[in-house]
Amino acid sequence: MQAILAGAVLLVCLSTPLMGGKQRPRKWSKRLAPESSAGAPLAVGLGSWAMWVLMFPVLRVGFTGTRDAWIGVALLVLCVLIARLMVRMVAPARLKGSRMLVAARTVGLCCVVAGVMAPLDAEVDKQPMAGMTVIYATTAAVLGLMRIVDHGYFPLVVLRKALWKAFLAVVTGYWIQHTGGTLVPDPDHATAGTLLLAVLWWSLVVLSAGCAVAAAVRLVPWLRAGPPAHPAPPGVTSWPPAIGDVWTAELNYDDNTYKERPVVVLERTPGFVRVLGVTSVDQSARRRAYLKLRLPEWEGVLTKDSWLNLEIVHVPYSDFLWRRGECPGRVWDVLCTKADVRERSAKAGPAPGFTFRYRLRSAMNAHVGRDARVVRARADSRVRRVWAREKV
Structure with missing residues (x-):
């Protein structure tokens, strides 16, 4: 028995x-x-x-x-x-x-x-x-x-x-x-x-x-x-990110937070991808650092008028979530010739998301820092609550 x-x-x-x-x-x-x-x-x-x-x-x-x-x-x-x-x-x-x-x-x-x-x-x-x-x-x-x-x-x-x-x-x-x-x-x-x-x-x-x-x-x-380019992360249907594509990715910030944002892929390297991040926050006062993206030109890729950050960001392969579409040809031509597209300042230190602690946590299917998404505060609330992403 x-x-x-x-x-x-x-x-x-x-x-x-x-x-x-x-x-x-x-x-x-x-x-x-x-x-x-x-x-x-x-x-x-x-x-x-x-x-x-x-x-x-x-x-x-x-x-x-x-x-x-x-x-x-x-x-x-x-x-x-x-x-x-x-x-x-x-x-x-x-x-x-x-x-x-x-x-x-x-x-x-x-x-x-x-x-x-x-x-x-x-x-x-x-x-x-x-x-x-x-x-x-x-x-x-x-x-x-x-x-x-x-x-x-x-x-x-x-x-x-x-x-x-x-x-x-x-x-x-x-x-x-x-x-x-x-x-x-x-x-x-x-x-x-x-x-x-x-x-x-x-x-x-x-x-x-x-x-x-x-x-x-x-x-x-x-x-x-850092995470390799192959194999593909789980759940993605189109891999790897092609130059000129627009993806949703998790961007890490220097204040130990991260947030999902659309990104435009500029270049792939063996260890990371060079991208430009997109934000919906009005950046009219910083036109030299941002490029205006109008919704009619980005129909099906973005959901509202947005701004493209011209500072290059390095994103690990594991932080790409899904493909949104392609960058319009006119905007891509501007990015290829615009002198304002620049690398991250050396004074800002190493790019977030590439420390050993981050690589170790990402190998566990976890994330360092907090999710930067916030919920709308109620009338009787004085503090905005931060969503904490569940540990998987």
């Missing part, structure tokens, strides 16, 4: 990444990023069973004769096609069109499944259900790692998932050994149940270790230079 419970816990841990979840960006009300796929475990279960059925006779018979060789090649082609469908199912939309990446992952999945089946097929053949579970565990671990790496944009969030799965692996491993099982069985003498639990446990260990490595590889450059 204890072995059945341990196996059920391990299967749930392996199936959870396939189902995914709603990855909440910091501006969740404007930029939802649904990732859930409740039918993914079932689809992977059917696909892994089909791979087992197709690959089993190839491993057992081999390519001994001409006829067997052609049958084996046909079965392997069908197996690759099924693996390709599963790989595309767990991949995000931006990667589905990358044929080389999908092909490489498909071949890798088939090789891993074949490598697990080769030493275990003699034992699991006695219990078909155990054999199917072993192949499902292997396939789920590989596909779950792909899904977490593809959809896990914030490295410390991915690391938290890895630590949680490592904790579950330690608990279930102690449970298996405490009940008389072993985590390193001999395939020639162990029973099918013992092999099944061992494969399930090692699949969870590989999944947690792969997530930890992927999080560490992404975290080091994130803390060193």
Whole structure:
């Protein structure tokens, strides 16, 4: 009974990444990023069973004769096609069109499944259900790692998932050994149940270790230079920001506050984007520092007459929320030739949003400082209240 419970816990841990979840960006009300796929475990279960059925006779018979060789090649082609469908199912939309990446992952999945089946097929053949579970565990671990790496944009969030799965692996491993099982069985003498639990446990260990490595590889450059340009932040449909586009982004200010504003993209660099911010506050008294934007020319991009700040701002890639449209051609020509477009003054210090504290918090899907949005004060209120953005 204890072995059945341990196996059920391990299967749930392996199936959870396939189902995914709603990855909440910091501006969740404007930029939802649904990732859930409740039918993914079932689809992977059917696909892994089909791979087992197709690959089993190839491993057992081999390519001994001409006829067997052609049958084996046909079965392997069908197996690759099924693996390709599963790989595309767990991949995000931006990667589905990358044929080389999908092909490489498909071949890798088939090789891993074949490598697990080769030493275990003699034992699991006695219990078909155990054999199917072993192949499902292997396939789920590989596909779950792909899904977490593809959809896990914030490295410390991915690391938290890895630590949680490592904790579950330690608990279930102690449970298996405490009940008389072993985590390193001999395939020639162990029973099918013992092999099944061992494969399930090692699949969870590989999944947690792969997530930890992927999080560490992404975290080091994130803390060193800021959020990377790739992969795209969760929830954005058009990526990366193109030169001349108008986006909504979170701008950080020197008073430790931030606010969403439209921005005009001037240039992309490996670590940040150079933009010009847009404000709706009247800046008529500062015409040398701002450019008037009239609504008829910006129809569909802005909602009211606004002013364009001619001081360049550096914005991290993780702070871009969604694309609003394109900068009108006349205004873009003015920006390309206007001498008043200037860099941030050196006396103002480093640009906000690029300190180590900010980079560390952004890797957690959190934000430094307060939201600068305010609500209209009531007649009996003397203090304006500041909205505090919920921690995600």
